[in-house]
Amino acid sequence: MNESIAVQAKNLYKVFGKKPKEVARRLSEGASRDEVSALGTAAVIDASFEVKTGEIFVVMGLSGSGKSTLIRMLNGLVEPTSGTVTVVGTTITDISQAELRRVRQKSVSMVFQHFALLPHRTVLENAAFGLEVQGIAPVERRARAQRVVELVGLAGWEDKLPRQLSGGMQQRVGLARALTAETDVLLMDEAFSALDPLIRREMQEQLVELQAELGKTIIFITHDLNEAMFLGDRIAVMRDGRIVQVGSPEDILTDPANDYVAQFVQDVDRARVLTAASVMEPASAEVSVTSGPRNALRTMRDLQSSAVFVVGRGRQYLGVVRDRDVMRQVKAGETDLRDILRKPQAVSPDTPLVDLVEPSIESGLPLAVVNETGKLLGTIPRVTLLAALGNVPLTTQSIPIMESPSRLTRRDISEALTETVGYEAAAGTEHRTGGRA
Amino acid sequence: MRGSVMSLTSNDLFRLPLGRWVEAAVDWVTHSFTGLFTVIRSLFLALYDAVDWALVTPPFWAVIIVLATLAWYLSSWKLGLGTVLGLLLVVSLNQWANAMHTLALVLVASAIAIALSLPLGIWAARSTVASRVIRPILDLMQTMPAFVYLIPALILFRVGVVPGIVATVIFAMAPGVRLTELGIRSVDREVVEAGQAFGASPGRILRQIQLPLAMPSIMAGVNQVIMLSLSMVVIAGMVGAGGLGNDVVASLQTIDVALGFEAGISVVILAIVLDRMTAGLGARVVTTGQPAASSFFPLEKENT
Ligand SMILES: Nc1ncnc2c1ncn2[C@@H]1O[C@H](COP(=O)(O)OP(=O)(O)O)[C@@H](O)[C@H]1O
Ligand SMILES: [Mg+2]
Numbered sequence: 001m002n003e004s005i006a007v008q009a010k011n012l013y014k015v016f017g018k019k020p021k022e023v024a025r026r027l028s029e030g031a032s033r034d035e036v037s038a039l040g041t042a043a044v045i046d047a048s049f050e051v052k053t054g055e056i057f058v059v060m061g062l063s064g065s066g067k068s069t070l071i072r073m074l075n076g077l078v079e080p081t082s083g084t085v086t087v088v089g090t091t092i093t094d095i096s097q098a099e100l101r102r103v104r105q106k107s108v109s110m111v112f113q114h115f116a117l118l119p120h121r122t123v124l125e126n127a128a129f130g131l132e133v134q135g136i137a138p139v140e141r142r143a144r145a146q147r148v149v150e151l152v153g154l155a156g157w158e159d160k161l162p163r164q165l166s167g168g169m170q171q172r173v174g175l176a177r178a179l180t181a182e183t184d185v186l187l188m189d190e191a192f193s194a195l196d197p198l199i200r201r202e203m204q205e206q207l208v209e210l211q212a213e214l215g216k217t218i219i220f221i222t223h224d225l226n227e228a229m230f231l232g233d234r235i236a237v238m239r240d241g242r243i244v245q246v247g248s249p250e251d252i253l254t255d256p257a258n259d260y261v262a263q264f265v266q267d268v269d270r271a272r273v274l275t276a277a278s279v280m281e282p283a284s285a286e287v288s289v290t291s292g293p294r295n296a297l298r299t300m301r302d303l304q305s306s307a308v309f310v311v312g313r314g315r316q317y318l319g320v321v322r323d324r325d326v327m328r329q330v331k332a333g334e335t336d337l338r339d340i341l342r343k344p345q346a347v348s349p350d351t352p353l354v355d356l357v358e359p360s361i362e363s364g365l366p367l368a369v370v371n372e373t374g375k376l377l378g379t380i381p382r383v384t385l386l387a388a389l390g391n392v393p394l395t396t397q398s399i400p401i402m403e404s405p406s407r408l409t410r411r412d413i414s415e416a417l418t419e420t421v422g423y424e425a426a427a428g429t430e431h432r433t434g435g436r437a
Numbered sequence: 438m439r440g441s442v443m444s445l446t447s448n449d450l451f452r453l454p455l456g457r458w459v460e461a462a463v464d465w466v467t468h469s470f471t472g473l474f475t476v477i478r479s480l481f482l483a484l485y486d487a488v489d490w491a492l493v494t495p496p497f498w499a500v501i502i503v504l505a506t507l508a509w510y511l512s513s514w515k516l517g518l519g520t521v522l523g524l525l526l527v528v529s530l531n532q533w534a535n536a537m538h539t540l541a542l543v544l545v546a547s548a549i550a551i552a553l554s555l556p557l558g559i560w561a562a563r564s565t566v567a568s569r570v571i572r573p574i575l576d577l578m579q580t581m582p583a584f585v586y587l588i589p590a591l592i593l594f595r596v597g598v599v600p601g602i603v604a605t606v607i608f609a610m611a612p613g614v615r616l617t618e619l620g621i622r623s624v625d626r627e628v629v630e631a632g633q634a635f636g637a638s639p640g641r642i643l644r645q646i647q648l649p650l651a652m653p654s655i656m657a658g659v660n661q662v663i664m665l666s667l668s669m670v671v672i673a674g675m676v677g678a679g680g681l682g683n684d685v686v687a688s689l690q691t692i693d694v695a696l697g698f699e700a701g702i703s704v705v706i707l708a709i710v711l712d713r714m715t716a717g718l719g720a721r722v723v724t725t726g727q728p729a730a731s732s733f734f735p736l737e738k739e740n741t
Contacts, residue, residue: 075634077630077633077634101636101637101638102636103636104633104634104635104636105635105636106636109634109635110630110631110634110635112627112630112631113627114625114627116625116627116628116630116631117628117631118628118631118645118646118649119628119650120649120650129631129635130635130636133635133636133637133641134636177631177635181635187634
C-alpha cells in the first residue's frame with residue numbers, strides 16, 4: 001500500500017436488518033436499494049475511496065444518505081457487512097477488538113456532532129481522555145492536554161465543566177480531545193452542524209489553520225455544501241448509500257457527475273468556492289515585450305481588442321499596453337513597449353472569485369492570472385467573472401479577451417502601420433497569439 | 438370445558454399441583470444446600486449483629502448527634518435539626534432500642550440488596566437476553582405477596598432476623614436492578630461512542646462513563662431500595678426479626694392502638710430521615726447536572 005494513503009475503503013457495504021450478507025450480495029450483483037429494502041436498510045453501498053495523508057476529505061450528502069455509517073466504519077464503530085478498511089497501513093476489518101482499540105488509540109480519533117464530552121469531567125480532563133486511555137501518566141497527559149487546549153483557544157477554561165461552556169467552546173474541547181490523542185487521522189461527523197452560522201465559520205477557519213499547522217488527515221462529514229466546499233481538498237458526494245462523485249470542490253461545481261450533484265451544488269456560494277484558476281481563460285492577446293509596438297498594434301487589430309498583455313522571457317507577466325499608447329509610440333517611432341506598460345494588479349490562481357471583483361473593477365482591464373513564479377497562466381475578462389458569479393453557464397468558446405471594443409478602428413491602425421513601415425525592423429518577428437484561435 | 442359449577446370452587450380434575458412442586462423444590466434445595474444456607478445465615482447474622490451493636494451500644498444522644506451531623510452534611514442544617522427532633526420523639530415514645538434494631542435491619546438488607554442489584558442491573562444493561570430474563574423475575578419478586586417467601590425463608594434460615602433480611606432483600610431489590618439498567622441504557626449513545634472511538638475498553642467505559650452518568654438513576658434506585666426495605670419491617674417482625682415490627686405485630690394481636698401508633702410513627706420518622714438523607718447523598722454523588730435522585734417524600738428544596 002502506498003505510504004501517502006492514510007485511509008482506504010474498498011467496496012464497503014453496510015446493511016442493517018435481518019439478512020445483511022444476502023442484501024449486500026444482491027446489491028453487488030446489481031439490485032437496487034429499493035428492491036432489497038424489505039430485507040434490510042442498505043446504509044452504505046459499494047463505497048471505495050482513498051484519502052491521502054494530510055488531506056481534508058469531505059463526505060457530503062443529505063440526511064440519511066449513509067454518511068455517519070460510512071465514517072463509523074472507518075474506525076470500526078460500525079462493522080461493515082462486507083469490504084475492507086485500511087487505516088494508516090492496518091486493515092481494521094479483520095482484527096480483534098483489542099487490536100482495534102489499539103488502532104483507535106494510535107491512529108484515528110473522532111469529533112462528534114453533539115460534542116459527546118464527558119459531562120462530569122473538566123475541560124482539561126476531557127482533552128486528556130485519549131491519553132488517559134493510552135495509559136499516559138497523569139502529569140504528562142495534563143501537560144500535553146494543556147498545550148492543545150491553548151492551541152484551540154481555550155486557555156483559562158481548563159477547570160470548567162463542559163456545561164459551563166458555549167456550544168462553540170464545547171466543540172473546541174471535542175477538537176482538543178481528538179488532537180491531544182495525536183492520531184494521524186481525525187474523523188469529524190457533522191462536527192460543526194450544531195453550531196450557529198457565525199461560530200461555525202470561525203470553527204471552519206480554525207480547522208483549516210490547525211490542519212495546515214499539524215498536517216492531520218481529516219475526514220469531515222457534512223450536509224452543508226458551503227462547508228464542504230470551504231474545507232474540502234476533495235469531496236465525496238453521497239446519495240442513498242452510494243458515493244456518486246469524488247472530486248475537487250471545483251470539479252463538483254463545474255462538472256457535476258449527475259443531476260443530483262448538479263442540484264445539490266445549485267445554491268452554493270460560488271464566489272467563495274470557485275477560484276481564479278477555475279474560470280480563467282487562455283490569454284490570447286499576448287505579445288512578447290521584445291516584439292515591439294508595431295507587432296502589438298497588429299495583434300490588437302487582428303483580435304479587435306483595445307489592449308494586450310505583455311510578457312517577457314518564459315511568459316513572465318510584465319503588464320498591459322493599451323491601443324492608444326501603442327499608437328502614439330508607433331507614430332513617434334519609439335520601439336520599447338516597456339515605456340508605456342501599465343501594471344494592473346495580477347491575481348494568483350487560487351484567489352476566490354469574491355476577491356477578484358474589486359481588482360477587476362479598479363483596473364477596467366482583464367485580470368491577469370499569474371503563478372507564484374510570475375508566469376502568466378491566463379486571464380479573466382470582466383464578463384467571464386460576472387458570468388461565473390451570476391451562476392450563468394459559462395460558454396465553452398473563448399470570449400473576446402477585451403470587453404471594451406477597440407477604440408481605434410482597424411483602418412486607423414492599418415494606416416498607422418503603413419505610414420511607419422520603416423521602423424518595423426527594430427522589433428522582433430511575428431506577434432504571438434497564445435491559446436485558442 | 439369445566440364439568441360443573443361445583444368444580445369452580447373445588448376442582449379435582451384440573452388441579453395443578455404447583456404448590457407441591459414448589460414445596461418439593463424447596464425441600465430439595467434445603468437438603469442439598471444446607472451448608473450454603475448455614476453460611477449465609479451466619480454471615481447475615483454477623484452483619485446484622487455488628488450494625489445493631491454499633492447503634493444500640495452507645496447512649497442514644499451520641500447516636501442522634503452522629504445521625505444529625507450526617508444529615509446536615511448530606512443535605513442541610515434543616516434536615517439535621519429535623520433528625521434531632523424526630524429521633525428525640527422516638528426516644529420519648531420509648532421506642533429507641535426498637536428503632537435501632539429496625540434501622541440495623543434496614544441498613545443491612547439495603548446494603549445486600551444494592552450489592553446484588555448493581556451487578557444485575559449492569560448485566561441487564563449490557564445484554565438484551567439478560568434483560569429479558571431478569572425482568573419477569575423481578576416482577577415476580579416484587580409483586581408476590583411478601584408473606585409467601587417468608588415461608589421458605591423460615592424453612593431455610595429458621596426464625597429470627599435472617600429470614601427477615603432475606604425476605605426484605607428479595608422484596609426491595611427490584612427497583613435497584615431496574616433503575617441501574619435504565620440509567621446505564623439511557624446514557625447518551627454518542628458519549629459511549631466517544632469512549633469507544635478513543636480506544637477505551639468496555640470496563641473503562643463502564644467505570645468512567647456509564648456508571649458516573651447513570652448515577653442519578655442509580656441513586657434513585659438506592660433510595661427506593663431503602664424505602665421498600667423499611668416498608669418490610671412489619672413483615673420481618675412476624676418472623677421474629679425484632680424491632681419496631683415486633684411491636685406492631687404485638688399490638689395487632691392485642692388490639693393495642695396506643696402501642697401500634699407509637700411504633701408506627703417511629704417507622705415514619707425513620708423513613709423520612711432515611712429518605713432525605715439518601716436524596717442528599719444522591720445530589721452529592723451526582724455531578725453531571727442532571728436531576729438528582731428522586732425522593733419518596735418530596736419536600737420543597739430549600740437551597741441548591
Ligand atoms: N443502527 C442502525 N440500525 C438500523 N438502521 C440504521 C442504523 N444506523 C443508520 N441506519 C439507517 O441507515 C441510513 C443511513 O443513516 P446515517 O448513516 O445515519 O445517514 P446520515 O449520517 O447521512 O444522515 C438511514 O436510513 C438510517 O435509518
Ligand atoms: Mg449523520
